[in-house]
Amino acid sequence: MPLQRFRAQVERVRDLTHDVREIELRLKEPPAIAFKAGQFVSFEVGRDALNRTIVRPYSIASPPSQGERVLLVLNLVPGGPGSTYLFSLRVGDETEFKGPTGAFYLREDPARDLLFVATGTGIAPLRSMLYTLSERGFARPVTLYWGLRSQRDLYYQDDLEALARAHPNFSFITTLSRPEDGWSGERGRVTPLVEARIASVQNLAVYLCGNEGMIKDVTAVLQKKGLCPIYREKYY
Ligand SMILES: Cc1cc2nc3c(=O)[nH]c(=O)nc-3n(C[C@H](O)[C@H](O)[C@H](O)COP(=O)(O)OP(=O)(O)OC[C@H]3O[C@@H](n4cnc5c(N)ncnc54)[C@H](O)[C@@H]3O)c2cc1C
Structure with missing residues (x-):
């Protein structure tokens, strides 16, 4: 069209x-x-x-x-x-x-859990997907890992917490690569988080959005774990 x-x-x-x-x-x-x-x-x-x-x-x-x-x-x-x-x-x-x-859009695949990984404003298309899934009641588990730099770069945390409270099938972790003192949350980049926390990619579909380094690294980590659909949007 x-x-x-x-x-x-x-x-x-x-x-x-x-x-x-x-x-x-x-x-x-x-x-x-x-x-x-x-x-x-x-x-x-x-x-x-x-x-x-x-x-x-x-x-x-x-x-x-x-x-x-x-x-x-x-x-x-x-x-x-x-x-x-x-x-x-x-x-x-x-x-x-x-x-x-764009080919980076939410697939209708009711058989798969979803993993969303974003860096920075790569959250934008995932936000659209999350609210779409929320309208449908999060039929399957959805996990978001979001990498930002430091506390002053945080946003949408309250909105994501509200979504997670309303939908037990949705959870998220925001990780800071360069946190200032006083941060008790996750530290480091999103790639090690995916490596440590995703035990199996069976029945998983993955959506990655952000910078090229993250997309390459997370793709490599996931491919070591097995085969699953990985949809990617590279911003730069
Ligand atoms: C399909 C697609 C969707 C996009 N959607 C968004 C979006 O929703 N929000 C958004 O912030 N950006 C988005 N981008 C990036 C956006 O199109 C621009 O590239 C970005 O705003 C920088 O453009 P510019 O002309 O201001 O800077 P340019 O002069 O083009 O400078 C780009 C340089 O800035 C740096 N940079 C810092 N942050 C970004 C960033 N977010 N994106 C790209 N480069 C960055 C990089 O080093 C890059 O080389 C998207 C990119 C693509 C391909």
Whole structure:
């Protein structure tokens, strides 16, 4: 299916940390978007020195059930055209994007438990999947491992705790690679966590999103444990 072009208005902007922002877009034309949890949309964010259009993709962090809105979660990359453009948007501004697209979407596989692994804003498509699974009552166990740097980079912890309280089949661990003093939670990167805690990949489907290093390392760790579907979205 050809990509559709959407016009949208910024409805809400919320800083989640010192460099991560949530931007909620309300669709104007067409008034709703149909997508699969995990897919992304693309913004034309400027032109390069050769006058070519610069395009940047961003995952939809909201679930498909809220098709009249698109929630973005992104970090500011200083000097980066994509994140600088989106961080410049104010409530009421209009923007355009194309989509939805992407092969990183939640599969309908009722026979498998799910393992989600994210680094940084790689949580965005997994958030869409988690709220989709929540709407369905988390029929199978779902585990999320999320790697961030330090306490000041934490966000969505209360939301995830609320999900876990409401659904015994959902659990999550946030691990900090460089925690400051006073952190009593998990330390280190997500890869050793997967290595230590995932005993078997039988009946497991895995979704990885974030930086290339994590995706390569976690894939290698899982493949040593056996065969299972591994879906991957590399941000950089
Ligand atoms: C399918 C897909 C979906 C994506 N969805 C999201 C999303 O939901 N949220 C989000 O924050 N980003 C997302 N990204 C990354 C996003 O498209 C941009 O690459 C990112 O915002 C940086 O673009 P920029 O033009 O600001 O910086 P650029 O000038 O392109 O600089 C990129 C450099 O910044 C560094 N960097 C730091 N953080 C990131 C990051 N998050 N992503 C990429 N590079 C980073 C890397 O070193 C990278 O080489 C996605 C990427 C893909 C491929």
